[in-house]
Amino acid sequence: MKRVLIISSNRLGDAILSSGLNNYFKEKYKDSQITFVCGEIPYDLFRYCKNIDTIVPFKKRRYSFHWLILFIKIFFKSWEEVIDLRGSIISFFLFTKKRKIFRKNKQRSIHKVEEITTNITGKLVEPKINILKINFKNKFRGKKVVCICPTANWAPKIWPEENFHELIKKISIKSKFKNHIFVLIGPKSEEYKIKGLLSLKDKKIFNMFGKFSLVEIFLFLKECKLFIGNDSGLMHLAALANVRTVGLFGPSSIEKYHPWGKKTLHISGDKSPDDLMGHKNFDFKQEDCLMEDLKVDYVLKKIIKFYR
Known part of the structure; x- marks a missing residue:
């Protein structure tokens, strides 16, 4: 089993725009296990994602204590790839064969989807999310x-x-x-x-x-x-x-x-x-x-x- 860690954004918008990476790495390694780290708001969406095996909510705490909590949760594992979309220092201390850390493109004004996914994969990866079936009754259905x-x-x-x-x-x-x-x-x-x-x-x-x-x-x-x-x-x-x-x-x-x-x-x-x-x-x-x-x-x- 190949473990892939994706440290995503705390913001819903950025997490959505980079969501295609979950499917990309799931397909890249057929026997992969995707661990996804995100903020509390996007967590309510991505915890229902079919292509994510383990999801870790990232709750901000005083004195940046949340980084220590996250480090403890992900440090004692060996990773195939670590994808850090937050550009944090924590990724440099993880055991991994490959490490890709997002850096903002200051030279060109391009869309976030292109900026993030080409930086990580070398090509454009469209936003995508496959949701598990849940019981949702839409009172406006048919209107x-x-x-x-x-x-x-x-x-x-x-x-x-x-x-x-x-x-x-x-x-x-x-x-x-x-x-x-x-x-x-x-x-x-x-x-x-x-x-x-x-x-x-x-x-x-x-x-x-x-x-x-x-x-x-x-x-x-x-x-x-x-x-x-x-x-x-x-x-x-x-x-x-x-x-x-x-x-x-x-x-x-x-x-x-x-x-x-x-x-x-x-x-x-x-x-x-x-x-x-x-x-x-x-x-x-x-x-x-x-x-x-x-x-x-x-x-x-x-x-x-x-x-x-």
Whole structure:
């Protein structure tokens, strides 16, 4: 048996974009056993992955104590290959025949999928995940669902909630969206960010914040007609689920993080990330929205053309 260790990202988006590596190394060694290390959030998805034999959740602790806990869990084994996508020093102290440590490409601005997978394998490896069968009852099954993800983990890249509501109102009267409903998804911890949107009484809008686990969101997305959301891990999950995916961008890099796949669309305003954050006094801890230049009518026009 050939043991392969993959130390993946703490973030959901990056873990998804590099997910094809699990299948790649599973096929590379027919008798392989894949051990996958990831953050707590992606753990809820990847623990159902068929190509992963052992999964180790990476929970951050004070004083970087989590690295010591991880080291104890993986040190006393002999590995065929160690793949470290975090570029950590821990990989240098493991017993392995081959060691590949990801280093960011500072010379070219390329998509994360290409940057990570070509760095590790020498070729492009598409994101991919095969989920084990689980008992998931989709209450919206059979309905034409537009999934809306109006939040993100950083306030500057969240499109204003009033824009989402205006978009829903305008899009719902279009002939292409006749009989469609709009389902809001996201983690319960981010529900407070859209209190205004959730307070609106609209029979076509359903709030499912915190009602699904991450793997259930993935299965739910597979049955949706369209996804519209900010640049986030759930946007990448939608693209992975092969649903038509529209990603709204502001301060984050489209080149690096646009939704991956043929059935995707990214929309941004006139201002580039450098225009929004390039000045020397920019504070990354700020909570101000940086997507005010992305207008509702422009987004609507793009979506109508995309949704066929």
